[in-house]
Amino acid sequence: MVRFSAKLALLAALAAPLVAHAQAPASTPAATTVVTPPAPLLPDKFGEWQASGPADNSIHLAEGVATELIVKRSDAKKYEAEGNASVISATEFADATGAYSAYTLMRTPQMRPCAGGNSLGVDCSISSGTMIFWQGDTLVQIAPAGTKPISASSFNELVGMLPKPTGAKGAHPLLPTRLPQEGLEKDSLHYAVGSLTYAAEGGSLPAGVIDFSKSPEIITARYHGGKSGTGLLTMIFYPTPTIAGDRLRAIEKAIDDKSLPASFLTGDPKAARSGPIVAIAAGGFAARQASRMVDSVKYEANISWNKPEGYMEQFKVSQAASVMVQIMIFVIVMVGAALALGIVFGGGRAAIRKARGKPISTMDDIEVISLGLRGPADRKLQ
Structure with a gap:
């Protein structure tokens, strides 16, 4: 009995911390915030073009201008494709307005609007050895670096891989x-x-x-x-x-x-x-x-x-106002039509009755028909 009591006491002593731990409220682990890095401004590969290394950004904006246009980030890479080479520079702005303003600033008098298959993005300008265009909130400059001619259509896939701003940021x-x-x-x-x-x-x-x-x-x-x-x-x-x-x-x-x-x-x-x-x-x-x-x-x-x-x-307030005006016109036309029909049918019928010598209202035409089942007043029913 002494050993059994000792064992019980030992078990109780060992179980006490476990019970206390079980009864204590569990501490909530600190929330972990996972921040996903944004996608690269320029992809490593698109179409037949493969990035071969970084390059110096050719889009140069003065510090004050960059602040006004709200530059978010820039990137530049060298690309190669089937013996051709090019340097692509890109700058992303806070909205499409900044990208368009930078596009008109970077466009030189020697550049002319792209035409036909040479057009990229929303607006595109080209000169000997340089092409610039803007799409969404991004301005892109392409400079051939090889000896072979390059087709602008080979960069179409790049346009679709640029950032796509939404809401006010993407409004032109x-x-x-x-x-x-x-x-x-x-x-x-x-x-x-x-x-x-x-x-x-x-x-x-x-x-x-x-x-x-x-x-x-x-x-x-x-x-x-x-x-x-x-x-x-x-x-x-x-x-x-x-x-x-x-x-x-x-x-x-x-x-x-x-x-x-x-x-x-x-x-x-x-x-x-x-x-x-x-x-x-x-x-x-x-x-x-x-x-x-x-x-x-x-x-x-x-x-x-x-x-x-x-x-x-x-x-779209002007469109809503236009719809309301059309509804009001419809109501006015329908009320006018109802009044016209009332006058034509009601007044016309009254005029016809008047012409026939009858009272205007049909209320005067009501006649009571009596079957005379009671007989004369002075005769009693046997």
Whole structure:
């Protein structure tokens, strides 16, 4: 009995820590956050091209310009394919607007728009030995490094492998779609989102007149010949029509005071506003041509509350308003038709009864038919 009691005591002593551990609340392990690295900006292989090593990025942006355009990352690689070689540089921006602005900045006067099978991305320009294009929020430059000719179609697969921004980040700029097309020199377009980018692209309007503190976006384009005349059209997109109206008055005052650069005072410059857009036609346009140019810039807001395109104004409120107007017109037409039918059928029937000498209302036609089953009043039923 003593050994058995001792064994029980020993077992109890050994089990106590286990029971205490079992009763103690289990400690929750620290949450582990797994961060997946983003896919490389440039793939190691696409189509027949295979990356052979890194290269120096050929897309050079000044520090201030890169800050305005919000550069996210850059990459450059050497590629080889069946005896051909090329160097591909790519820079990704915060949105499609930054990529387009950088594209218009990097495009040189020697470049021409790509055509036919040589076109890549949204916009493409080519010169001897260099091709640039932008797709989504990425700007790409391709420089052949071999001795054999290279077909632009061999890079089609690369376009599909670039980052695909969604929502507002992937929305294309609005202003290029508002440019008059007649006489437009498409290779002269420059798009700026800040004072440094505007200056780097050759813009000369004074910063005080534009007021970059209002976050405007600016596009400039040259026109030649035809009804549009020859000169420079500048369009400035402000956040609100109120700001645009204030800036229009400042620009018109600068034109009257002749305080603008000489390039804007050549000819008969004109300025006008449509919504949040201020248009300035200068640099050689005659009075009638300048007026025609600024009057042809029209702003139409398409607002949709279920899409985050923001300033791109790719909203659908105007469409909803159009549907409501059509519904109201339909209701008014149906009510009018009901009234017309009531007058025709009701009034016409009353007129026919009146012509026949009858009362207008059928209520007067009611007659009571009696069978006379009770007989004469003075006769009793036996």
